[in-house]
Amino acid sequence: MLLQVKNLNKTYRSGKVDVKALSNINLNLEPAEFTAIAGPSGSGKTTLLNCIGTIDRAESGEIFLDNVELMGKSRNELAQLRKEYFGFIFQTYNLIPVLTVFENVEMPLKLLRKYSGSEIKDKVLGMLNQVGLAGLENRRPLELSGGQQQRVSIARALVKHPKMVLADEPTANLDSKTGEEIVDLMKSLNEQEGASFLFSTHDQLIMKHAKRLIKIRDGMIES
Amino acid sequence: MTYLFKLAFKNILRSKIRTILTFLILSFGVALYILLACLMAGFDKVSIKNVIDFETGHYKLRSPDFDEDHPYDLKNYLENSQALKTRVLKLGFVQGAAERVQFLAELDNSIDSAPVVAVGIGPQDNQVFSLEQYIIEGRLEPGGLLMGKSLAQDMGLQKDDLIYLTFRAQQGMYTSIEMLITGIVNSANPQVNNSMVFMNLDEAQKQLNTKQVTDITVKTDAFFKVKEYEPQIKAAAPNIQVYSWKKLSEDFTAMMTMKRKFQGIFLLMIMVIAVVGIVNTMLMSVYEKKAEIGTMKALGFTDQEVSNLFLFEGFLIGLAGGLMGLILGTLFNSWFYFVGMDITAMMGDQDIGMPIMGVVRSAWIADAYIKALLFATLASIVASYYPAKKVTKMEAMECLRTVQ
Ligand SMILES: Nc1ncnc2c1ncn2[C@@H]1O[C@H](COP(=O)(O)OP(=O)(O)OP(=O)(O)O)[C@@H](O)[C@H]1O
Ligand SMILES: [Mg+2]
Numbered sequence: 001m002l003l004q005v006k007n008l009n010k011t012y013r014s015g016k017v018d019v020k021a022l023s024n025i026n027l028n029l030e031p032a033e034f035t036a037i038a039g040p041s042g043s044g045k046t047t048l049l050n051c052i053g054t055i056d057r058a059e060s061g062e063i064f065l066d067n068v069e070l071m072g073k074s075r076n077e078l079a080q081l082r083k084e085y086f087g088f089i090f091q092t093y094n095l096i097p098v099l100t101v102f103e104n105v106e107m108p109l110k111l112l113r114k115y116s117g118s119e120i121k122d123k124v125l126g127m128l129n130q131v132g133l134a135g136l137e138n139r140r141p142l143e144l145s146g147g148q149q150q151r152v153s154i155a156r157a158l159v160k161h162p163k164m165v166l167a168d169e170p171t172a173n174l175d176s177k178t179g180e181e182i183v184d185l186m187k188s189l190n191e192q193e194g195a196s197f198l199f200s201t202h203d204q205l206i207m208k209h210a211k212r213l214i215k216i217r218d219g220m221i222e223s
Numbered sequence: 224m225t226y227l228f229k230l231a232f233k234n235i236l237r238s239k240i241r242t243i244l245t246f247l248i249l250s251f252g253v254a255l256y257i258l259l260a261c262l263m264a265g266f267d268k269v270s271i272k273n274v275i276d277f278e279t280g281h282y283k284l285r286s287p288d289f290d291e292d293h294p295y296d297l298k299n300y301l302e303n304s305q306a307l308k309t310r311v312l313k314l315g316f317v318q319g320a321a322e323r324v325q326f327l328a329e330l331d332n333s334i335d336s337a338p339v340v341a342v343g344i345g346p347q348d349n350q351v352f353s354l355e356q357y358i359i360e361g362r363l364e365p366g367g368l369l370m371g372k373s374l375a376q377d378m379g380l381q382k383d384d385l386i387y388l389t390f391r392a393q394q395g396m397y398t399s400i401e402m403l404i405t406g407i408v409n410s411a412n413p414q415v416n417n418s419m420v421f422m423n424l425d426e427a428q429k430q431l432n433t434k435q436v437t438d439i440t441v442k443t444d445a446f447f448k449v450k451e452y453e454p455q456i457k458a459a460a461p462n463i464q465v466y467s468w469k470k471l472s473e474d475f476t477a478m479m480t481m482k483r484k485f486q487g488i489f490l491l492m493i494m495v496i497a498v499v500g501i502v503n504t505m506l507m508s509v510y511e512k513k514a515e516i517g518t519m520k521a522l523g524f525t526d527q528e529v530s531n532l533f534l535f536e537g538f539l540i541g542l543a544g545g546l547m548g549l550i551l552g553t554l555f556n557s558w559f560y561f562v563g564m565d566i567t568a569m570m571g572d573q574d575i576g577m578p579i580m581g582v583v584r585s586a587w588i589a590d591a592y593i594k595a596l597l598f599a600t601l602a603s604i605v606a607s608y609y610p611a612k613k614v615t616k617m618e619a620m621e622c623l624r625t626v627q
Contacts, residue, residue, distance in 0.1 A: 046624075055521050055619040076525050083523030090623070094518040098237045099230075110226045111523050156522075 008061035036210030087157030231535035253548025260591035280440035319350025343427025367405030517622025541603020
């Protein structure tokens with residue numbers, strides 16, 4: 001088993017009101033899965049993905065990645081862990097605007113500090129080829145369409161061959177045709193690379209592509 | 224580390240107007256500081272030269288009874304000056320010694336009168352003083368008088384005019400003599416120009432009815448070796464008061480110290496402006512880059528790594544601003560070095576507390592360059608520290624939520 005979530009709870013405190021964002025979440029993910037989290041707005045999709053991706057902390061429960069417990073780790077340890085294990089794809093792409101496509105994609109590899117310059121170059125160009133952006137490596141993000149930017153973001157998430165790719169509404173900012181292309185791309189990369197994908201969406205069309213669907217409502221898993 | 228540095232560099236290269244403005248202010252401050260320091264140093268240099276060449280030499284030897292509060296009192300006279308002079312001249316590093324007799328007198332052109340310092344100068348005066356090189360008209364002739372240009376102008380006098388000089392001789396009697404102006408001197412020392420007249424030593428002594436002199440002025444081979452030479456001079460002149468030029472010009476050396484302090488304050492002000500500007504710029508940049516910071520943290524940048532990114536950015540702004548300031552400062556200072564600044568044209572005959580007049584040039588002070596660059600860079604790093612700390616504390620999730 002790749003990921004195991006046990007009894008995860010998360011409450012947001014904004015002012016005097018407590019918002020229970022996640023209650024008693026239990027979830028298991030195998031390697032190379034392609035799983036969608038679906039649910040209405042405010043149901044806790046983003047919160048769940050953030051907690052799994054270790055960029056948000058739950059208040060109770062356990063998360064195991066490859067049988068390693070994550071909740072007890074320090075901020076620093078978690079950052080190191082994200083460097084290796086997690087790839088993130090964002091709804092708003094979140095590319096670094098001052099960097100070229102190539103520089104954006106190479107960033108995770110640079111952070112790992114274990115590849116030489118030529119290895120990095122091969123990997124980045126190969127990855128860009130896989131996401132269909134060959135030849136665009138010197139463009140800047142703002143010189144690309146939304147779909148192309150999301151492809152860069154996917155390349156950035158996958159270039160280091162992470163065990164898990166977390167994508168919070170990766171298609172929400174795209175038109176439905178482009179959205180489907182992006183999910184298709186994610187799916188084919190899931191098959192080629194063997195990374196386990198967990199993505200959230202509230203788009204019926206996108207959900208159909210998932211091999212497994214987790215429905216969430218009011219912070220609780222329905223099915 | 225190098226990767227973070229490159230990232231910071233890229234951020235700077237594509238920086239906003241705001242960053243460029245901060246950078247410009249910083250470089251301008253650095254340039255002004257350099258200009259100030261170099262100008263002041265130039266002024267000091269000329270001041271020292273003018274004091275030494277026209278007033279103090281490197282040392283003055285005076286009678287043990289010499290009273291500083293009444294420097295022109297006739298009781299101050301130095302006895303056996305000839306023997307003393309010979310002894311001092313035997314010291315290897317002494318290049319010249321000149322006897323002068325100084326007394327207060329009233330200069331009268333039969334319409335107006337003005338108090339002056341009258342100076343009798345010996346034949347070897349030019350071994351120590353630069354007076355002779357600054358004579359613009361005529362020369363000092365037997366029975367004649369040499370006079371500062373400004374004083375002559377004020378009194379409406381010219382070469383070959385006759386004046387009366389009234390003074391008290393040794394026995395206390397007032398004496399009034401008629402003298403011919405045989406030369407005009409236009410020196411770089413305002414005091415010489417405004418209030419001094421010169422005559423031959425033997426004539427002055429005759430009028431004063433004395434064989435003595437006020438002091439012997441000594442010039443050595445290096446003005447900055449004041450401390451080093453002093454004991455030897457003192458040994459050659461036992462029971463004689465020995466004053467170095469530093470001691471004699473305490474007034475304006477005190478001013479030099481003041482100026483140093485003023486420069487220090489100026490540097491501090493630049494630092495404060497830089498710090499405020501950079502803190503502001505960096506904070507804005509941090510808030511604007513919230514999404515980027517969140518993304519980088521999600522990608523696995525540690526808090527330290529993201530914070531370093533901003534520290535490097537501050538460091539680079541400081542370094543680049545500092546270097547730009549050095550270039551600007553060099554440009555500014557070049558003008559004052561090659562063209563100079565006409566103090567007299569700017570300030571007129573006003574006493575500016577420094578023995579300088581005419582065109583004064585700036586100097587080049589390496590020390591100011593090093594200090595300015597160091598401070599600019601340091602200030603920028605210090606200023607980036609707080610914004611960088613802020614970045615450390617920011618939660619990736621919060622940063623990301625702001626955009627979604
Ligand atoms: N920082 C926060 N402070 C307070 N409440 C929050 C915060 N973030 C989320 N919440 C609340 O937690 C609940 C779950 O939010 P979450 O963003 O996970 O939902 P979501 O399923 O991603 O919604 P959407 O589809 O709109 O993105 C919501 O009720 C939301 O209002
Ligand atoms: Mg959401």
